[in-house]
Amino acid sequence: MKKSILSIVLLIFLSTIFGACSSEKSASSKDITMVWYPNESGNDLKGARDEIGKIIEEATGRKVEHKLTTDYAVAIEAIANGNAELAFMGAQGYIEAKNKSKDVEPVVVPSGASGTLDDAVYYSWLAARAADAEKYKTNGEFSIDNIVDSKFSFVSNSSTSGFKVPSTDIVAHFSQQDQWKDLTPEDLMEGGKFFKEVMYGDSHQGSAVNLLSKRADVAAFCDTCVANYIEIADGDENRPGTVYRVKDDAEEPFNTLPGEEFTLISVTPVLNAPFVANLSSLSKEDLEKIQEVFTSDEVANNEKIFVPEDSEQAGLFKKTDKEKFVIADDAWFDPIRELSK
Template sequence: MKKTLIKFGVLLLLAVFAVGCSKGNASSEKEEAEVDDVIDVVWYPNESGEDLKSSRDEIGRVIADATGKKVEHHLTTDYAIAIETLVNNNADVAFMGAQGYIEANKSNDAIQPIVVPTGPSGTLDDAVYHSWLAVNVDDQENYKKDGEYSLDTIADKKFSFVSNSSTSGFKVPSASILAHFTEQEEYKDLTEEDLMEGGPLFSQVLFGNSHQGSAVNLLDGNADVAAFCDTCVENYVEVAEGEENKEGSVYKVKDDAAQPFNKVAGKEFTLMSVTPVLNAPFAANMDTLGEEDFKKLQEALSADEVANNEGIFVPEDSGESALFFKTDKERFAPAEDKWFDPIRELQ
């Protein structure tokens, strides 16, 4: 009788364990199913501001309509977090700079480009934006030699980059700075790593963590020179003197500029250097998104309907804040991994 009770007890425990495992597996399968019905989109700090919510939401609507799935937006305050979120299979799609894409693809070859915003021609031939080196307008003469702007003048200054994963806010300007200074005996051994900290070239190095943050570092006096790009600050500034994206042109922060520029409204800066940079892609994690949804997104985003959607490609003269503006034939176009090789060659 005792042995029978013991056997019954063991069987009961096994039954309970089996039921528990069955429930656990069912729960896991449910969670996986829920994850499969959601497309997670992660955004860099530059595109995470409240003023760009309407652009993010409209792009999310296109993604949802194309796939029949729910879209969840993940906003970040750090480039590395956005990149790692995609690389580590915690997001399906990201809008990221060329350098960030290259880093992500190097870490996980499942990361592939979906589309890239074109230039005014509607092709990738002129799909570029611009990396700026800027100085405060009152100090601009201090950055000239023989009447011309010179990189020699930035030595021993307080310098602000965006992030070491930023294309136009670090990779491109650092390549130009290294190419210039390593020709000089004093700086012949200068490396990219040296540019990330005070000395041997700069007296102090700051990182804005976004293009907006780097620009504000300059305008509030924490930095003497700052690297940031045109497209990430165009919602907050306007040309006060000269032409867009021309060396020597002066930009002024709009009086009604949104955060973080509201605290430096009216301040001006001058461009001492302007360098074209390949446009940023929407990239996918093929392991989490899947080939079917990848093709749906590429087709939907490249369609004329999106190109003509004024909620995505906002008319330049609208006065509204947006991620993308329409000046002529701008649209999204598919791009292959090799299109980013010119940025890879800066490594």
């Protein structure tokens, strides 16, 4: 009788062990879902997405499934709740996801030209149509003084360079005036108080199109997200007063706007966007494998990921000097957190 009971207990124990092993094997072999913001979900960046997916697959031995979105909130929720293992998102989106789940962590950040985090920035633009640019000058210099009561386009409330940074800049500038001393970012989210009308492009490309199609007078969007569709018509890169024009062969959503021009009226540097992971659904082992390959010289020299500056190929990142992926910890994003305090 005792032997019989002992045999049953042993059988249950072994079943549990083998079941756990099977479950662990299943979890480690399931697909990795990578979610992308609307800005990076277009057909023009399919090659770049696929190359990044290929590298992750080779590093982990797991298939990568790309989840494309048309809404920032969808991407943020997917990574926060573990429905996606990886995401490429702005600093503000990362912070929002981190606030929802302590399991969300940065993986890597694209460096600056120095190959370090010291110059790992891109630029938030406020722009007007070139034909209207003179309206946005004060004492001969470009200024945001005259954006009050305009029709304004943001990207998304969760966008770093398409809302968080420009709204903070606008509040800082105008709160020095008695009329606007109590102005808050929330006051800028809809028309009627500061702006005549407020709209959202849902992507940086969409916000730029709102401007060029004359739905908005002024728009916020960033340099990197529209770089594949535009070229400098006059001036220097990322400087107020510089005029950009839409390329003749620009893809959607700029394909109906060839030759249209806009002028920068404000330019602000922003911390580069991270790749992030949810460690409740991605193992620490896989995270380390991904970080190791992403920060390798092989990836830094991969022209499908870091596209040469003179290349006509569409890509996520430009190679002007020593650009590569580097590891950044959570504290590196504190300057963006401070904007909400």
